[in-house]
Amino acid sequence: EDKVVQSPLSLVVHEGDTVTLNCSYEVTNFRSLLWYKQEKKAPTFLFMLTSSGIEKKSGRLSSILDKKELFSILNITATQTGDSAVYLCAVGMKGSSNTGKLIFGQGTTLQVKP
Amino acid sequence: EPEVTQTPSHQVTQMGQEVILRCVPISNHLYFYWYRQILGQKVEFLVSFYNNEISEKSEIFDDQFSVERPDGSNFTLKIRSTKLEDSAMYFCASSDGRETPSGANVLTFGAGSRLTVL
Numbered sequence: 001e002d003k004v005v006q007s008p009l010s011l012v013v014h015e016g017d018t019v020t021l022n023c024s025y026e027v028t029n030f031r032s033l034l035w036y037k038q039e040k041k042a043p044t045f046l047f048m049l050t051s052s053g054i055e056k057k058s059g060r061l062s063s064i065l066d067k068k069e070l071f072s073i074l075n076i077t078a079t080q081t082g083d084s085a086v087y088l089c090a091v092g093m094k095g096s097s098n099t100g101k102l103i104f105g106q107g108t109t110l111q112v113k114p
Numbered sequence: 115e116p117e118v119t120q121t122p123s124h125q126v127t128q129m130g131q132e133v134i135l136r137c138v139p140i141s142n143h144l145y146f147y148w149y150r151q152i153l154g155q156k157v158e159f160l161v162s163f164y165n166n167e168i169s170e171k172s173e174i175f176d177d178q179f180s181v182e183r184p185d186g187s188n189f190t191l192k193i194r195s196t197k198l199e200d201s202a203m204y205f206c207a208s209s210d211g212r213e214t215p216s217g218a219n220v221l222t223f224g225a226g227s228r229l230t231v232l
Contacts, residue, residue, distance in 0.1 A: 041225040041226075042222075042224050042225040042226065043223045045222065048220055088157065100145050100147055100207075100209050100221055101147075101170055103159070104156045104157040104158070105156065107156070
């Protein structure tokens with residue numbers, strides 16, 4: 001059975017801390033791994049990773065994929081209260097058609113305290 | 115920035131009633147999806163839709179569910195006879211289908227429609 005597991009499930013830090021969120025997966029025919037940030041509205045896209053060892057970076061956020069060990073991490077440095085959200089990891093798989101089906105993890109709830 | 119819009123944001127219905135959830139995908143997108151998230155659980159894939167037909171559906175998407183693109187802008191999810199267990203947040207998503215060199219593409223999600231079945 002295809003599955004995506006995130007850890008920790010929840011995390012409370014103080015502003016300025018650095019956090020690392022983990023995502024491991026076991027899927028057939030891996031195509032891509034995506035990170036989304038979910039606040040009270042739509043999940044918003046952060047990163048898509050398809051190749052091992054290549055870090056993607058956007059401001060204070062960065063992410064990397066290890067296709068040998070089947071995991072990804074999302075790092076957030078110098079956290080701010082606005083980083084408080086649920087961070088979702090999702091894996092897309094190759095198939096006979098480009099269906100865009102994603103398998104999601106359960107999410108990591110991050111709370112950043114002032 | 116283009117966005118996927120969903121209506122209603124919240125709907126309360128009685129068990130056995132029909133419900134239609136509406137979505138307006140991003141205008142130049144070609145692929146459309148419905149996902150759902152039961153409270154406290156993972157986001158789950160329901161169905162993907164391309165070229166006016168379903169391209170893939172999950173086990174959850176049984177005969178009680180249907181999707182339609184009635185005109186050039188709307189994409190709807192219908193639940194024919196709602197059950198208590200259909201209570202969830204329903205997310206619509208779309209993508210342009212443009213593939214990166216690896217074959218992947220990015221889904222843009224709407225804010226969701228919360229369905230409560232009593």
